[in-house]
Amino acid sequence: MPAHDVLIIGAGLAGQRAALAAADAGASVAILSKVHPVRSHSVAAAGGINAALNPGDSWESHAYDTVKGSDYLGDQDAIEIMCREAPDEILHLEHIGVTFHRSDTGHLGTRAFGGASAARTYYVADITGQAILHVLYEQLMKHHETVDRYEEWFTTTLLQDDDGHCIGAVARNIRDGRLEVFDAKSVILASGGAGQVFKPTTNALICTGDGIAQAYRIGAPLMDMEMIQYHPTTLAENGFLITEGARGEGAHLYNALGERFMEKYAPNKLELASRDVVSRAEQTEINEGRGFPDGTIALDITRVPRKRTLEALREIVNIGRDFAGVDITREPIHIRPGMHYIMGGVRTDVDGQTPIPGLYAAGEVACVSVHGGNRLGANSLLDTLIFGRRSGEHAAHRARGVAMPKTSSRRLADVAAEIDEIIRRENTGGRRISEIKDELGETMNRYVAVYRDAEGLARAHEIVRRLKAEAPTAAIDDKGTVFNQDVLGAIELGYMLDVAEAIVVAAQERKESRGAQFRTDFPERNDAEWLHHITISRNGDGVPEKGTAPVRFTQWEPQERTY
Amino acid sequence: MAEYTLKLRRYNPESGEAPFWEEFQIELEPHRSVLEGILKVKAEIDGSVGIRCSCRAAICGSCGVRINGRAGLACHTHLGHAADSGVHADGRTITVEPMGNMPILKDLIVDMDAVHWKKIQRVTPWLINKEPVPEREYIVPHENMVDVTQTMACIQCGACVSDCLSMEVDPLFVGPAASARAYRFVGDPRDAEQYERVKDLAEDRHGIYDCTHCFNCIEACPKGVAPMSQIMRLRRVAGADHGIVDRNNGHRHEQAFVTLVKEGGLLHEAELLPRSYGGDSWFGKFHPAAGQELLSSLPVITTALLRGKVTPKGVLAPHKLPKDALAAVQAITEKVERRRPRNELNLYITGYDDSPGAGDGDVHPLAADGDAMTSAPGPNPHRPTSASESESA
Numbered sequence A: 001m002p003a004h005d006v007l008i009i010g011a012g013l014a015g016q017r018a019a020l021a022a023a024d025a026g027a028s029v030a031i032l033s034k035v036h037p038v039r040s041h042s043v044a045a046a047g048g049i050n051a052a053l054n055p056g057d058s059w060e061s062h063a064y065d066t067v068k069g070s071d072y073l074g075d076q077d078a079i080e081i082m083c084r085e086a087p088d089e090i091l092h093l094e095h096i097g098v099t100f101h102r103s104d105t106g107h108l109g110t111r112a113f114g115g116a117s118a119a120r121t122y123y124v125a126d127i128t129g130q131a132i133l134h135v136l137y138e139q140l141m142k143h144h145e146t147v148d149r150y151e152e153w154f155t156t157t158l159l160q161d162d163d164g165h166c167i168g169a170v171a172r173n174i175r176d177g178r179l180e181v182f183d184a185k186s187v188i189l190a191s192g193g194a195g196q197v198f199k200p201t202t203n204a205l206i207c208t209g210d211g212i213a214q215a216y217r218i219g220a221p222l223m224d225m226e227m228i229q230y231h232p233t234t235l236a237e238n239g240f241l242i243t244e245g246a247r248g249e250g251a252h253l254y255n256a257l258g259e260r261f262m263e264k265y266a267p268n269k270l271e272l273a274s275r276d277v278v279s280r281a282e283q284t285e286i287n288e289g290r291g292f293p294d295g296t297i298a299l300d301i302t303r304v305p306r307k308r309t310l311e312a313l314r315e316i317v318n319i320g321r322d323f324a325g326v327d328i329t330r331e332p333i334h335i336r337p338g339m340h341y342i343m344g345g346v347r348t349d350v351d352g353q354t355p356i357p358g359l360y361a362a363g364e365v366a367c368v369s370v371h372g373g374n375r376l377g378a379n380s381l382l383d384t385l386i387f388g389r390r391s392g393e394h395a396a397h398r399a400r401g402v403a404m405p406k407t408s409s410r411r412l413a414d415v416a417a418e419i420d421e422i423i424r425r426e427n428t429g430g431r432r433i434s435e436i437k438d439e440l441g442e443t444m445n446r447y448v449a450v451y452r453d454a455e456g457l458a459r460a461h462e463i464v465r466r467l468k469a470e471a472p473t474a475a476i477d478d479k480g481t482v483f484n485q486d487v488l489g490a491i492e493l494g495y496m497l498d499v500a501e502a503i504v505v506a507a508q509e510r511k512e513s514r515g516a517q518f519r520t521d522f523p524e525r526n527d528a529e530w531l532h533h534i535t536i537s538r539n540g541d542g543v544p545e546k547g548t549a550p551v552r553f554t555q556w557e558p559q560e561r562t563y
Numbered sequence B: 001m002a003e004y005t006l007k008l009r010r011y012n013p014e015s016g017e018a019p020f021w022e023e024f025q026i027e028l029e030p031h032r033s034v035l036e037g038i039l040k041v042k043a044e045i046d047g048s049v050g051i052r053c054s055c056r057a058a059i060c061g062s063c064g065v066r067i068n069g070r071a072g073l074a075c076h077t078h079l080g081h082a083a084d085s086g087v088h089a090d091g092r093t094i095t096v097e098p099m100g101n102m103p104i105l106k107d108l109i110v111d112m113d114a115v116h117w118k119k120i121q122r123v124t125p126w127l128i129n130k131e132p133v134p135e136r137e138y139i140v141p142h143e144n145m146v147d148v149t150q151t152m153a154c155i156q157c158g159a160c161v162s163d164c165l166s167m168e169v170d171p172l173f174v175g176p177a178a179s180a181r182a183y184r185f186v187g188d189p190r191d192a193e194q195y196e197r198v199k200d201l202a203e204d205r206h207g208i209y210d211c212t213h214c215f216n217c218i219e220a221c222p223k224g225v226a227p228m229s230q231i232m233r234l235r236r237v238a239g240a241d242h243g244i245v246d247r248n249n250g251h252r253h254e255q256a257f258v259t260l261v262k263e264g265g266l267l268h269e270a271e272l273l274p275r276s277y278g279g280d281s282w283f284g285k286f287h288p289a290a291g292q293e294l295l296s297s298l299p300v301i302t303t304a305l306l307r308g309k310v311t312p313k314g315v316l317a318p319h320k321l322p323k324d325a326l327a328a329v330q331a332i333t334e335k336v337e338r339r340r341p342r343n344e345l346n347l348y349i350t351g352y353d354d355s356p357g358a359g360d361g362d363v364h365p366l367a368a369d370g371d372a373m374t375s376a377p378g379p380n381p382h383r384p385t386s387a388s389e390s391e392s393a
């Protein structure tokens, strides 16, 4: 039975950064992931990572842009920490080997990104996430003596002692079906986002909100769950992302009439306004009949010099060619807003601590909240690294004063019984897991998207409740132990339904329009009544409980938001 | 919509049965991927089919398989294209089986740790910093960072490892992916141990000189990493920059070819061997190493003489070229040698210019189709040429 000072669940950027930081602080560390670490979804991050590192730039400017981008819902103390620590984090990455692209003078080069008042996005072509993730994994290989890696292990349950402290987790070895208790003095959740709750999404198949639901199930409150980011440029058919880097390099948006419509909506920043603003502008054009017949808008990258496109946007040249049949260096590509990111998550403080002692969260699974109502492009990678590191350090220190906990084997038997129940279910002609998942995704994408209203949200909630009742009866085909992906799919569906309900309930609760939440029935931002976070806590099997948390201000008063 | 027959290789280690083929019928548009086809099978027909997958967009490296016998990513291969190529090529049937050179765990899932990741570990896959580490960033040329980005682009899918011919013969061969990984550090000006790295890989019996130039890895790679080209570059760094004598004497052999053609306009076979082993000049044959090699090669030489492939006269007198032809050959050699050293084109440095109206003619072959979606299944007549062109560019 493995026992470690710090157990990290998830090996994307947040998890790997946390593992390296905790090991560096002297802790014994285990890092566990349901896919091989380099397959984590961080690998897909294309555009880059923000930091005010140039002499002419300042962390205050970065922080202000982030606060404004968040529509004043971000917690300013956390945002200050993130932006202040960003330059050192970039330099650290550079030193351990990330191949950041350079300027003509050989210094780190930057590109422009949306919602930012300076070009402060550092990048490796358009494989930034991949480059950083693979370099962190190099470091994990280097430090294999201090960090134990459990690759292809699936966490099902977080464990608590009688006082409510989090003391480990139960996980299943995907390769042979073996269940194991992982004892730990501190646990860091770094299990990423929940994009699969929507269909289509830019997110990978593994982004099923596991950690959000696992924390929620042991009583951790979720926060800002209504804030779902729709990215302005995704492919219509399959939801694949065209990075914001394209607009950063100079690409324009046109409607079917050939108008550069962003001139109307954001006369100063145009295509590089905040994502919520650009996505809404596109959706308005489409809804008012100025989109293309397939419900899309044109993104014109041909304006960017070809050599530059091939050097800096190569991945989307490939995506255009392979998945849309378009040569983006020669013709515009059709796009539309698509689900991309969840600003909300498990509520934490600036050291990653959740209200449950011993449980930390970092990365997309967490809500610090640095993104508030809307995340700026290239701020998420930063979020994962800064708060991953801070969680790792804090958890390692905390572990020093704590004895190694011990979980009774009864808990293991409980989890084993739950999994056996799924495997043994008889097929009684009910719907398949995949059908339930599809209905969930389509429902969310229909009613909980760029524009929302009370009626649609109520409908969505009704459907989610129905699916929640149906899911526990769906049978699976695979009865084996080796790589039983079927049973994992059934467990993930349960997580997704919990996350979906939290999203819908929070969206119903916020009766105003702020950031990514636009209510057509409450189209104005209403600071007097709604300038606070909404929290969601589990309430047995009933409708989740709603609460509030104050927004923490330091130096920026809410203002009207124009770009 | 079109109908496809997915013929999947199944294996369940718990059943005690041998692997077998199972066919599934699906309907999807031809431009959907083979992965989408398999996911449809899982969703609608049989959830127990095992395949690793996550991103669906050729970026996570999970879904390496063999489609119609050739390695590639399931998510990066169009159904329509796969059905039109391969053994069946009947516009309908597509075979999918696990990758080669690695043990199979279940259905389409192989044990990458046992082979691929072990080899990656072998090349000390982390940066060994040049000291002192600067307070801010290392100042390095943009071109170098763009250059190593080609190998950074490797998604560790294992497709190249699956189809590597040398690895089939010598399982200990360091292999294409790990070699490409090695170049990522060898080409990085921030790394302190370029010499040690290439020396290690050149002198290892299963190192970079174990590759037979079969091009399979270049064809299999979905990301245009061109592992074989990276191996060639490692060899050049080892031989030309550091003068490392490899076990097979490959670098000197290559040098000897070049010098002989430069001097005489044509190859002089009898000089080739002594020069490769002794030294790259007329005196090379007097070096003891050359004598030794000559001795050990005697059986081959005798057979050649007996079969009339080599004549005693040919051994002694080189082939002759007319003067003007020789001058032309030497002019070419000079021109090539005057070029900046190893100014190689790669994925990211494409040699494009932005002159208006630049037609397809200026498209560098690798950039044009080096990692097109057609990669996995079916023959693609352009590929070997494009790869070799990039190699010599």
Ligand SMILES: Cc1cc2nc3c(=O)[nH]c(=O)nc-3n(C[C@H](O)[C@H](O)[C@H](O)COP(=O)(O)OP(=O)(O)OC[C@H]3O[C@@H](n4cnc5c(N)ncnc54)[C@H](O)[C@@H]3O)c2cc1C
Pocket: A009, A010, A011, A012, A013, A014, A015, A032, A033, A034, A035, A037, A040, A041, A042, A043, A044, A045, A046, A047, A048, A049, A128, A129, A153, A154, A155, A156, A190, A191, A192, A193, A202, A203, A204, A206, A207, A210, A211, A241, A243, A340, A341, A362, A363, A364, A365, A377, A378, A379, A380, A381, A382, A384
């Ligand atoms: C297409 C795309 C492009 C993006 N581009 C950018 C960009 O340019 N800049 C930017 O800043 N952000 C970008 N983002 C957002 C950013 O990539 C993500 O928010 C971020 O990478 C999340 O990292 P993470 O470490 O929190 O989680 P992930 O990288 O998603 O990792 C989650 C980890 O948890 C593990 N896990 C999950 N559940 C379990 C379980 N039950 N048991 C065990 N392990 C589990 C997974 O295996 C994985 O290792 C992009 C996102 C997408 C989808």
Ligand code: SF4
Pocket: B160, B163, B164, B165, B166, B167, B175, B176, B210, B211, B212, B213, B214, B215, B216, B217, B218, B227, B228, B231
């Ligand atoms: S070219 Fe070399 S490395 Fe590549 S597949 Fe062939 S033998 Fe293997």
Ligand code: SF4
Pocket: B153, B154, B155, B156, B157, B158, B159, B160, B161, B176, B177, B180, B220, B221, B222, B223, B224, B225, B226, B227
């Ligand atoms: S070099 Fe290419 S084929 Fe080989 S592992 Fe990397 S991406 Fe895959």
Ligand code: FES
Pocket: B035, B052, B053, B054, B055, B056, B057, B058, B059, B060, B061, B062, B063, B064, B073, B074, B075, B076
């Ligand atoms: S699913 Fe990620 S590479 Fe195919």
